[in-house]
Amino acid sequence: MAETETSSPEETEAVAGELAVELRTGDVVTVSGELGSGKTTFVRGACRALGVSAPVTSPTFTIGHRYEGTLPVSHLDLYRFTGLSQAEWGDLEPYFDDGVAFVEWPEAGAGVLPAPRYRVHMRHSGRDRRSITIERADTRV
Numbered sequence: 093m094a095e096t097e098t099s100s101p102e103e104t105e106a107v108a109g110e111l112a113v114e115l116r117t118g119d120v121v122t123v124s125g126e127l128g129s130g131k132t133t134f135v136r137g138a139c140r141a142l143g144v145s146a147p148v149t150s151p152t153f154t155i156g157h158r159y160e161g162t163l164p165v166s167h168l169d170l171y172r173f174t175g176l177s178q179a180e181w182g183d184l185e186p187y188f189d190d191g192v193a194f195v196e197w198p199e200a201g202a203g204v205l206p207a208p209r210y211r212v213h214m215r216h217s218g219r220d221r222r223s224i225t226i227e228r229a230d231t232r233v
């Protein structure tokens with residue numbers, strides 16, 4: 093488990109970029125933390141490092157976004173969900189088919205989403221400061 097603190101969105105993007113180079117097809121990364129803690133900023137940084145040039149914005153009002161980088165990248169946000177029905181999981185499943193997937197607000201998908209390779213936790217720690225904890229699963233499944 094690694095914990096780091098950043099002082100700007102750019103620094104958070106850079107931390108995400110370092111994680112991104114470790115990712116392989118099939119990897120899921122959950123990104124937890126309160127509103128404004130920098131989850132989408134983190135995903136944006138990871139996407140840039142994965143060669144995504146399209147704008148990376150919050151998918152809060154859609155289920156998810158799909159980007160093309162050096163591999164397909166999915167970006168999901170489960171903010172509006174309290175749990176996942178089978179039908180809802182059916183809509184989400186294609187996002188996990190290939191490439192890597194980032195999931196904001198993953199709590200609703202606990203036990204239903206594929207096991208994450210990394211769990212990222214973000215916290216406010218002062219105006220533009222954010223604490224980022226990155227937890228890695230023991231094995232790649």
Ligand code: ADP
Binds near residue numbers: 101
């Ligand atoms: P979330 O997805 O968790 O709601 P966002 O990434 O959408 O958060 O928003 C984070 C906001 O905080 C952005 O406006 C960003 O510019 C700002 N911010 C300030 N400092 C940081 C930092 N160190 N890391 C990430 N975002 C930061």
Ligand code: MG
Binds near residue numbers: 131169196
């Ligand atoms: Mg967000």
